[in-house]
Amino acid sequence: MFNKIKKSIILSILIVLFLFNSESFASDDQFIDIRIGKAHSLNDKISLSSKSGFILKNTDNDIVLDLDEIHITFVNSEFYIINDQNYNKIIELSFIDNYEILPKSNDFIQYNGIPYRGSFKIYNKSNAFYIINHISLEEYLYGVLPKEIPTSAPIEALKAQAIASRTYSLKNINKHITEGYNLCDTTHCQVYGGQRAENSNTNSAVDLTKNYVIYYNDSIIDAVFHSSSGGHTESSYNVWGNRVPYLVATPDPFSFNSPNSNWNITFSSAVIENSLRNNGININSLVDIEILDRTESGRVKTIKIVSSDKTTLLSGEKFRSIMGNSNFKSTLFDIQKNQDFDTNQYSLITENGRTNINFGFGKIFTLTDKGLKQVSNPSIKVLDTNGVRDLTTNNNVSSFTFIGKGYGHGVGMSQYGAIEMAKQGYSNEEILQFYYKDVTISK
Numbered sequence: 435m436f437n438k439i440k441k442s443i444i445l446s447i448l449i450v451l452f453l454f455n456s457e458s459f460a461s462d463d464q465f466i467d468i469r470i471g472k473a474h475s476l477n478d479k480i481s482l483s484s485k486s487g488f489i490l491k492n493t494d495n496d497i498v499l500d501l502d503e504i505h506i507t508f509v510n511s512e513f514y515i516i517n518d519q520n521y522n523k524i525i526e527l528s529f530i531d532n533y534e535i536l537p538k539s540n541d542f543i544q545y546n547g548i549p550y551r552g553s554f555k556i557y558n559k560s561n562a563f564y565i566i567n568h569i570s571l572e573e574y575l576y577g578v579l580p581k582e583i584p585t586s587a588p589i590e591a592l593k594a595q596a597i598a599s600r601t602y603s604l605k606n607i608n609k610h611i612t613e614g615y616n617l618c619d620t621t622h623c624q625v626y627g628g629q630r631a632e633n634s635n636t637n638s639a640v641d642l643t644k645n646y647v648i649y650y651n652d653s654i655i656d657a658v659f660h661s662s663s664g665g666h667t668e669s670s671y672n673v674w675g676n677r678v679p680y681l682v683a684t685p686d687p688f689s690f691n692s693p694n695s696n697w698n699i700t701f702s703s704a705v706i707e708n709s710l711r712n713n714g715i716n717i718n719s720l721v722d723i724e725i726l727d728r729t730e731s732g733r734v735k736t737i738k739i740v741s742s743d744k745t746t747l748l749s750g751e752k753f754r755s756i757m758g759n760s761n762f763k764s765t766l767f768d769i770q771k772n773q774d775f776d777t778n779q780y781s782l783i784t785e786n787g788r789t790n791i792n793f794g795f796g797k798i799f800t801l802t803d804k805g806l807k808q809v810s811n812p813s814i815k816v817l818d819t820n821g822v823r824d825l826t827t828n829n830n831v832s833s834f835t836f837i838g839k840g841y842g843h844g845v846g847m848s849q850y851g852a853i854e855m856a857k858q859g860y861s862n863e864e865i866l867q868f869y870y871k872d873v874t875i876s877k
């Protein structure tokens with residue numbers, strides 16, 4: 435009898451504990467710390483504003499400030515001062531006390547003129563002072579999505595992006611943990627624009643997919659994405675050197691008719707020479723650029739730079755970053771070489787008639803009294819808009835046009851591919867399972 439009662443008491447305690455735990459888990463949103471802007475240094479002043487005033491909160495204290503603007507000055511590595519709008523000192527606080535700065539009522543705090551949901555924290559590490567936005571993951575995603583994908587995209591594409599961005603955030607939650615926060619607000623992590631960036635379409639996509647993330651074998655995946663694959667996604671191995679089973683190269687018929695599915699850009703030889711030199715690749719004059727080999731997706735793996743003094747091999751990714759990732763949109767490209775002269779437009783008229791001049795490859799002719807004679811070691815220089823150019827060293831490619839497909843590294847989800855899939859009626863789950871192989875999507 436006693437045993438039976440004891441058992442049932444233990445059982446009911448367990449049930450209460452279980453209910454309490456599951457209840458508190460369900461209502462607890464995950465919070466993350468986002469660094470806003472760059473680190474500040476000693477004596478920098480920053481200002482925060484809130485129409486309703488501020489509450490400074492920590493575990494044992496609440497300080498109410500009925501001010502719509504406060505200025506924070508970093509005194510040293512231990513203290514900071516909060517001033518009013520006229521720079522009168524209100525209070526001196528220790529970083530160790532770890533105050534959270536909240537709006538007094540249901541309002542947004544503005545920093546640098548941009549409203550942010552959640553609260554702010556001030557963090558100091560070795561005299562680098564960080565302004566941290568402490569915010570729930572879901573509200574953070576409200577400010578991320580409009581920066582990552584056009585808000586006019588079909589809802590299934592926006593939902594796919596919401597799940598990918600949520601998964602990416604959780605997977606990278608420790609990216610800046612040694613600096614004292616989780617993620618930064620730039621492309622290094624994900625671009626985050628605060629409450630001002632929000633849009634009702636993307637907010638709905640976040641709400642409709644609340645807590646859903648992408649798993650591979652019960653682990654949260656690295657949900658990398660890019661703007662457009664240009665027709666073929668790339669494997670993680672070919673871009674970052676690590677093999678990931680769900681990030682493999684695959685033909686992508688959904689990324690053909692979108693912005694940047696086709697692009698081209700022309701650089702003069704002089705611009706390419708300078709870009710290489712500015713990145714520590716010291717070459718004399720540029721003679722030629724050749725594609726040596728390609729990855730399984732068709733992206734340029736190795737490129738050969740021929741200059742008058744040497745040959746340099748670079749990875750396609752390295753060459754792209756040297757030429758500028760936003761201009762030079764992908765490594766899925768061909769090269770067209772442009773010469774200074776259209777050789778067909780230049781002719782010599784001799785007694786035997788008209789002869790075209792090939793300025794191209796050392797075949798230079800002179801007109802002699804015995805007719806046209808090829809010169810074996812000519813030295814001919816011309817002055818053109820790029821300066822003096824030696825036509826006799828094959829150095830007559832004045833510019834290179836790179837004709838490419840797609841925008842970004844090509845690994846994981848193609849965002850314009852996702853938009854096209856959504857237009858064709860695919861669901862967010864089908865989109866994600868097309869771009870990430872053998873994954874499941876669940877809460």
Ligand SMILES: [Zn+2]
Nearest residue numbers: 617618622623
């Ligand atoms: Zn970052």
